[in-house]
Amino acid sequence: MKRYFPDADDIGPFGPSFLRLMFACAELDRRVAHMQNLITDDRTYSDKHLWSSQKRAKKMRKLLRKHSCNLVIQTEDREQIVNALRKAAAHCDLRDLLTHGQWWKLDPDRGTIEVRRDKRRRGEKRFAKVTLAKIDRAESELADLEVELDKLSRRIRRKDARAGR
Numbered sequence: 001m002k003r004y005f006p007d008a009d010d011i012g013p014f015g016p017s018f019l020r021l022m023f024a025c026a027e028l029d030r031r032v033a034h035m036q037n038l039i040t041d042d043r044t045y046s047d048k049h050l051w052s053s054q055k056r057a058k059k060m061r062k063l064l065r066k067h068s069c070n071l072v073i074q075t076e077d078r079e080q081i082v083n084a085l086r087k088a089a090a091h092c093d094l095r096d097l098l099t100h101g102q103w104w105k106l107d108p109d110r111g112t113i114e115v116r117r118d119k120r121r122r123g124e125k126r127f128a129k130v131t132l133a134k135i136d137r138a139e140s141e142l143a144d145l146e147v148e149l150d151k152l153s154r155r156i157r158r159k160d161a162r163a164g165r
Contacts, residue, residue, distance in 0.1 A: 006106040
């Protein structure tokens with residue numbers, strides 16, 4: 001049975017899936033902040049430089065390039081970091097859609113929800129149909145990307161400024 005403008009009591013399995021996606025995005029945000037601080041050697045850098053999911057890959061590439069003289073990091077690792085952030089952007093956008101959009105029409109029998117976008121980017125339709133499977137897949141892939149970024153951040157080393165003395 002379709003429900004228009006569902007409230008919290010109507011969303012059934014969408015609630016836990018949406019919440020897991022929210023947590024996965026928060027973990028990714030923390031991982032990105034940790035990497036920003038590690039790369040810049042500034043524990044407060046991430047507090048002052050909040051990046052949107054759409055700009056993260058580009059800004060991270062620029063940050064890695066800017067601080068390359070102070071870091072020991074393989075070129076392949078840099079590219080993996082940037083690629084992971086690029087992959088994560090679509091999943092973070094889904095979270096934003098579900099968080100800021102209006103849950104318009106819920107069809108629990110088909111496992112779909114139609115969400116009305118408040119703001120649209122070029123080429124986006126006003127309404128987006130989202131499946132429960134898509135939400136679950138986004139959460140799972142974000143969790144995998146966060147683990148990948150954790151492993152990559154452990155391979156980043158700062159050059160010891162005193163080593164040359």
